[in-house]
Amino acid sequence: xxxxxxxxxxxxxxxxxxxxxxxxxxxxxxxxxxxxxxxxxxxxxxxxxxxxxxxxxxxxxxxxxxxxxxxxxxxxxxxxxxxxxxxxxxxxxxxxxxxxxxxxxxxxxxxxxxxxxxxxxxxxxxxxxxxxxxxxxxxxxxxxxxxxxxxxxxxxxxxxxxxxxxxxxxxxxxxxxxxxxxxxxxxxxxxxxxxxxxxxxxxxxxxxxxxxxxxxxxxxxxxxxxxxxxxxxxxxxxxxxxxxxxxxxxxxxxxxxxxxxxxxxxxxxxxxxxxxxxxxxxxxxxxxxxxxxxxxxxxxxxxxxxxxxxxxxxxxxx
Numbered sequence: 001x002x003x004x005x006x007x008x009x010x011x012x013x014x015x016x017x018x019x020x021x022x023x024x025x026x027x028x029x030x031x032x033x034x035x036x037x038x039x040x041x042x043x044x045x046x047x048x049x050x051x052x053x054x055x056x057x058x059x060x061x062x063x064x065x066x067x068x069x070x071x072x073x074x075x076x077x078x079x080x081x082x083x084x085x086x087x088x089x090x091x092x093x094x095x096x097x098x099x100x101x102x103x104x105x106x107x108x109x110x111x112x113x114x115x116x117x118x119x120x121x122x123x124x125x126x127x128x129x130x131x132x133x134x135x136x137x138x139x140x141x142x143x144x145x146x147x148x149x150x151x152x153x154x155x156x157x158x159x160x161x162x163x164x165x166x167x168x169x170x171x172x173x174x175x176x177x178x179x180x181x182x183x184x185x186x187x188x189x190x191x192x193x194x195x196x197x198x199x200x201x202x203x204x205x206x207x208x209x210x211x212x213x214x215x216x217x218x219x220x221x222x223x224x225x226x227x228x229x230x231x232x233x234x235x236x237x238x239x240x241x242x243x244x245x246x247x248x249x250x251x252x253x254x255x256x257x258x259x260x261x262x263x264x265x266x267x268x269x270x271x272x273x274x275x276x277x278x279x280x281x282x283x284x285x286x287x288x289x290x291x292x293x294x295x296x297x298x299x300x301x302x303x304x305x306x307x308x309x310x311x312x313x314x315x316x317x318x
Contacts, residue, residue, distance in 0.1 A: 117155040118165035122269025193265030200254035
C-alpha cells in the first residue's frame with residue numbers, strides 16, 4: 001500500500017491537511033511506548049527524557065483530536081483509537097523501512113522491479129523469461145498483467161505499471177481511447193503488420209489464402225482484449241459479437257463454431273493448429289502498429305531500460 005493511501009486511512013480521525021504536521025519519529029515513539037506499556041521505559045530506549053516524550057505524545061493526540069493512550073497507575077494502555085493508530089503507524093514505519101532498504105547504498109541489495117501491462121501476445125512471456133534468467137541472482141519483483149487495451153493505457157497513466165504494450169490499428173480514431181493528455185506519454189512504435197483473422201475447421205475461410213475484409217464485416221466476430229463498447233462498430237455491421245480476455249476461450253469458440261477472430265501479427269502464435277490465421281486483404285486497409293507507452297515524467301531504472309532494450313532487439317530496432 002502506498003504512503004498516500006496509508007495517510008488517507010487517517011481521514012476519520014483528522015483532516016488531511018493536518019497529517020503533514022506529524023513527524024515520523026512520533027510514530028516510532030508511539031510504537032515503542034505501546035510495546036513497553038510505559039512512557040518512562042520507552043524514553044530510556046529512545047534516548048530521550050520522559051517529559052519530552054510525554055509532551056510529544058500529547059502534541060500528537062492534540063493533532064489528531066483523540067486519545068492514543070490511557071494513563072494508569074501501572075503505565076499506559078492503548079485506547080480503541082490508539083489501537084487503530086498503532087496498526088497504521090506500524091504500516092507506515094514498515095513502508096518507510098522498505099523504502100530505505102530499496103534506495104540504500106547497496107546496489108546489489110535493491111529489488112529489481114518491473115511492472116508491465118499488455119494485451120496478450122506470443123512474445124511477451126519469452127522476454128520476461130530472458131530478463132528473469134539474467135537477474136536470477138538478484139532480488140526480483142517482476143509483474144506482468146495481461147488486460148484489454150483500454151486498461152493498458154489506464155494502468156500506465158495511473159502509475160500502476162512502468163510500460164504498456166498494445167496494438168493500435170488504422171481503424172482507431174486518432175484520439176484512440178487516451179484517458180489523459182497524450183503529451184504525458186511517450187509512445188514508441190515497435191513493429192507494424194497486417195491484420196489477420198483466426199479461424200477454425202468449421203469456418204468457410206479455413207482453407208483460404210486470404211480473406212477480403214468486405215466479406216467478413218457482417219459475420220460472427222470474436223474480439224480479444226477489447227471492450228465491446230469500444231469496438232469500432234461503425235466499420236462492422238455484425239450482430240453477433242463476443243469479447244474475451246482469454247485465449248483459451250477464443251480457441252474453444254473457434255474450434256466449435258464458424259466465428260472469426262481478428263488477431264494481430266504478434267498474437268498469431270497464441271493460436272496453434274488446428275486453428276489458422278489468414279491475412280485480411282487489402283493489407284493497406286488493415287495496418288496495425290505494436291506500440292509501447294510509458295510516462296514521460298519518469299526516468300527508467302536499470303531493469304526497465306533492459307526491458308526496453310530487449311523489446312528493441314526483438315523487433316530489430318536500434
